[in-house]
Amino acid sequence: MSDKPKVAFYWCASCGGCEETVVDLNEDILKVVDAVDIVLWPVALDFKRRDIEAMADGEIAVSFINGAVRLSEQEEWVELLRDKSNLVVAFGSCAHLGGIPGLGNVANRELIFQRKYVAVPTADNPDEVFPSVTVTVDGAETERPYNLELPSFYDTVKTLDQTIDVDYYLPGCPPPSNLVWDAVTAILEGKLPEKGAVLAPNRTLCETCLRNETKPEELTISEFKRVATSTPDPEECFLAQGYICMGPATRSGCGERCINGNMPCRGCFGPPDGVADQGTKILSAVASIIDSTDREEIERIIGAIADPLGTFYRFSLPGSLLGRTRMGG
Amino acid sequence: MSERDFEPRIIGFLCRWCSYPGADLAGTSRIKYPPNLIPIRVMCSGRVDPTFVIKALANGADGVLIAGCHPPTDCHYQSGNIKTMRRYPLLMKMLDQFGIERERVRLEWISASEGPKFAQVVAEMREAIKPLGPLKANGTFANMPFANMPFAEERVSSNER
Numbered sequence: 001m002s003d004k005p006k007v008a009f010y011w012c013a014s015c016g017g018c019e020e021t022v023v024d025l026n027e028d029i030l031k032v033v034d035a036v037d038i039v040l041w042p043v044a045l046d047f048k049r050r051d052i053e054a055m056a057d058g059e060i061a062v063s064f065i066n067g068a069v070r071l072s073e074q075e076e077w078v079e080l081l082r083d084k085s086n087l088v089v090a091f092g093s094c095a096h097l098g099g100i101p102g103l104g105n106v107a108n109r110e111l112i113f114q115r116k117y118v119a120v121p122t123a124d125n126p127d128e129v130f131p132s133v134t135v136t137v138d139g140a141e142t143e144r145p146y147n148l149e150l151p152s153f154y155d156t157v158k159t160l161d162q163t164i165d166v167d168y169y170l171p172g173c174p175p176p177s178n179l180v181w182d183a184v185t186a187i188l189e190g191k192l193p194e195k196g197a198v199l200a201p202n203r204t205l206c207e208t209c210l211r212n213e214t215k216p217e218e219l220t221i222s223e224f225k226r227v228a229t230s231t232p233d234p235e236e237c238f239l240a241q242g243y244i245c246m247g248p249a250t251r252s253g254c255g256e257r258c259i260n261g262n263m264p265c266r267g268c269f270g271p272p273d274g275v276a277d278q279g280t281k282i283l284s285a286v287a288s289i290i291d292s293t294d295r296e297e298i299e300r301i302i303g304a305i306a307d308p309l310g311t312f313y314r315f316s317l318p319g320s321l322l323g324r325t326r327m328g329g
Numbered sequence: 330m331s332e333r334d335f336e337p338r339i340i341g342f343l344c345r346w347c348s349y350p351g352a353d354l355a356g357t358s359r360i361k362y363p364p365n366l367i368p369i370r371v372m373c374s375g376r377v378d379p380t381f382v383i384k385a386l387a388n389g390a391d392g393v394l395i396a397g398c399h400p401p402t403d404c405h406y407q408s409g410n411i412k413t414m415r416r417y418p419l420l421m422k423m424l425d426q427f428g429i430e431r432e433r434v435r436l437e438w439i440s441a442s443e444g445p446k447f448a449q450v451v452a453e454m455r456e457a458i459k460p461l462g463p464l465k466a467n468g469t470f471a472n473m474p475f476a477n478m479p480f481a482e483e484r485v486s487s488n489e490r
Contacts, residue, residue, distance in 0.1 A: 105471075106426070156471050280379040283423060287416040293401055295414065302419045309426040321380070321387045323471035326428030326464075 005061035005188070007032075008040035008052070009091075010081055012067030012074040013101040013157065018092040019043040019066070021174040028181055035188055036061070040081075049077070055084045062187055064170075066091040068101045068318060069158040073151035082164040089183065089199075093173040093268045095160040096198075097278075098318030100173070103310060105317045105324035108155040159319045169198040173268035173315060176255050200253035202273050205265050208252040211237045220291035224304035227263060238264040239289070244311060249275065249282035268315045277321045279312035337391035337458040339366045339451070342377045346405040347440045348396035354444030362448035363455045366394065373397065374436075375409025379420045382434060387466045392433040392458045394450065399438040410438070432457040433464065 009022065025032065039060060040047045052060075063085040069075055082088055093099035104112060113130045117123055133152050139145045160166050170183055183199045186192050193199075206212055215237040225232075225242040232238060238245035238259075246267030247259075254269055271278040292298050305311065313320055343349040349370045355362065371377060374397025382393045395417070397410040404410040417436045424434060437450050 158471070162471070277380045277383060279423075280383050280420075283419055284379050284416055287419040288412040290415045293411050293414070295418075298415055299418050302422065305419065305422070307426070308419060308423040312423070318471070321383045321469065322427055322466070323469035325426065326466075326470050 002037055004035065004037045006039045006059060007036040008060050008063040008081060008085065009038070009043070010040060010063060010065045010077060011042060012065065012078065012095070012160075013070040014067030014092065014094050014099070016043065017174040018094075021092075021177055021180060022064075024177045025181060026177075028177075032184055049080070052080055052084055057083050058086050060085040062087040062089060064089050064091040065160055066095050066174075068094040068098050069160065069163045070101060070104070070154055071151040072154070075163055078160065078164050087167045087187065088160075088164065089168045089170055090160040090166045091170050092175055093171060093270070093315045095166075096169045096171050096319070097270045097316040098157055098159050099268075099315050102157045102159070102316070102318040103314070104157050106309065107325075108327055109153050113153075156324050157318050162318065167195050168192070169196075171198055171200050171251060171269040172254055176253070176257070178255070179253060198251065198270070198273070200251055200269060203252045204272055205247040205250045205252045205254070205256070205259075205269070209237075209247055209256060209259055211235065211259065214240065216240055219289050221286070221289050221301070222291040223301065226304075232262055232264070234262050239286075244282075244286055244305070246278075246282055246312075246314075248285045249278050266314050267312075270316055270319070278316045279309070279320055282312050283308065335459060335462060336363075337365055337455060337463070338389065339392040339394060339454055339458070340385040340390045341366045341368045341394040341396065341451075342371050342374070342381060343368050343394075343439075344374045344397040344405075344409075345370055345372050347398035347403060348374070348437075348447070350441035351396070351439040351443045351447045354441065355448045356444075358444045360444055360448040362451045365455045366451045373404065373406050373409035374413040375404070375406065375411075377413060379416055382420065386429065386433070386464060387469055389464075389466065391461075391464045392435070392454055394454060395434075395436045396439045396447070396450070397436075399440055403438075403440065427470075429464070430461050432461060 011019065038045060040052060063081045065078055065081060065088060069078065090096050094101055117125050117130055118128055131150060133150055135148045135150065136145050137148050170179060179200055214235060219239055221239065221242050223242050224244060227243060232241055232243055243264045245264035247265045249271055250265050250267045251269040251272045258265055267278060271281060275281050290298055290301050292301060317324065343352055352368055374395055377395050385393050395413060397413055398404045400410050400414055413436065421431060421434065435454055439447050439450065
């Protein structure tokens with residue numbers, strides 16, 4: 001048995017993009033593999049839960065866990081990894097603040113199941129059968145019926161740190177490879193910041209944005225535009241053009257990937273330190289610069305923002321102050 | 330708790346130049362109004378970050394009043410109240426999506442001479458929020474009774490195991 005530090009990668013409610021960013025380390029991944037033993041990586045390697053269960057507590061040096069927590073199975077897995085790991089890093093937007101799956105918090109299980117298994121035009125489910133935790137399978141192969149147990153689906157999506165104790169956060173959808181590399185080297189060299197730190201610069205995106213120079217002295221918006229229905233100028237500040245850009249309320253460190261693709265920031269890095277709620281911060285910033293002092297005109301201008309909750313909390317609803325929408329009073 | 334017993338807790342963010350002196354005037358004039366509002370003095374209604382409103386609601390307030398100087402010209406800082414005036418409708422639109430009733434969050438312009446108006450606004454808010462019942466956010470809506478509870482039949486099956 002080698003005495004290299006053991007590293008685990010795990011995924012919960014996520015899309016697989018975070019796994020991609022590990023692969024995007026390219027040849028640097030060989031240096032990682034040289035330095036560590038990967039003991040769990042469901043996307044690439046075949047390890048089982050019993051392999052992890054057989055380990056001693058704290059035996060894994062660091063677990064990188066991506067994805068939000070939506071199922072009982074995910075909760076069990078991350079609790080197991082917490083016991084077995086010295087460090088846990090919440091990897092990517094979903095583990096950090098809930099991410100895109102976290103937008104499920106505008107509904108609950110009943111609404112999601114109704115939509116998914118009954119209401120969508122492609123559903124053919126006249127008996128309204130829904131997934132349930134125990135299912136009896138007729139057992140054509142085993143020649144007798146048997147019970148199958150499935151994970152339970154929660155009403156509310158949780159972030160990783162609402163489920164287990166988390167040591168560090170790597171933000172982004174997905175986190176850029178250079179930040180992953182910096183984090184891995186910091187861990188290997190033992191040069192880590194204080195527990196609870198987000199391993200990315202503590203500045204807003206606007207501070208590092210190349211378009212900042214084009215921002216006028218007094219920024220105002222008289223009409224909100226959408227990238228779906230008009231094309232932004234490739235050099236001018238998005239807010240100055242009337243596109244909602246999350247830059248003022250979002251942490252920098254992403255390499256301005258969206259901005260360089262002529263898309264306004266959507267906020268995947270979450271807010272900088274000290275901001276309790278990314279959504280209300282950007283709401284405040286965007287609304288304050290509406291170019292009107294007339295109540296009716298203001299109402300008309302904000303009418304163009306069809307979905308403020310989904311726009312301002314696109315990646316951070318479960319990790320926000322309210323966490324989810326209120327249902328059933 | 331029956332509707333009759335429920336007394337809403339309302340947080341009032343009152344600007345230092347107009348609305349707080351307005352509330353003071355209601356007191357010194359001995360105007361009677363319900364004691365449901367907890368005043369917090371801020372320098373300007375423009376200082377009331379929407380985060381404050383959400384935080385108050387998340388942490389046990391049943392309603393929030395934002396009160397400042399009359400627009401367009403009364404603001405001590407010239408445009409603080411104008412910024413509040415722009416943020417409020419967008420905040421309300423978002424609160425609709427969160428499932429928070431409009432009656433719970435109110436914006437009013439109350440000058441230093443409008444003690445009776447302050448008393449009336451507090452009384453109206455109490456009347457409007459009482460039938461809605463407590464918000465019960467308990468820190469976050471994720472702590473509400475239904476959140477993350479396995480459904481009844483699942484609790485049974487896990488007990489049987």
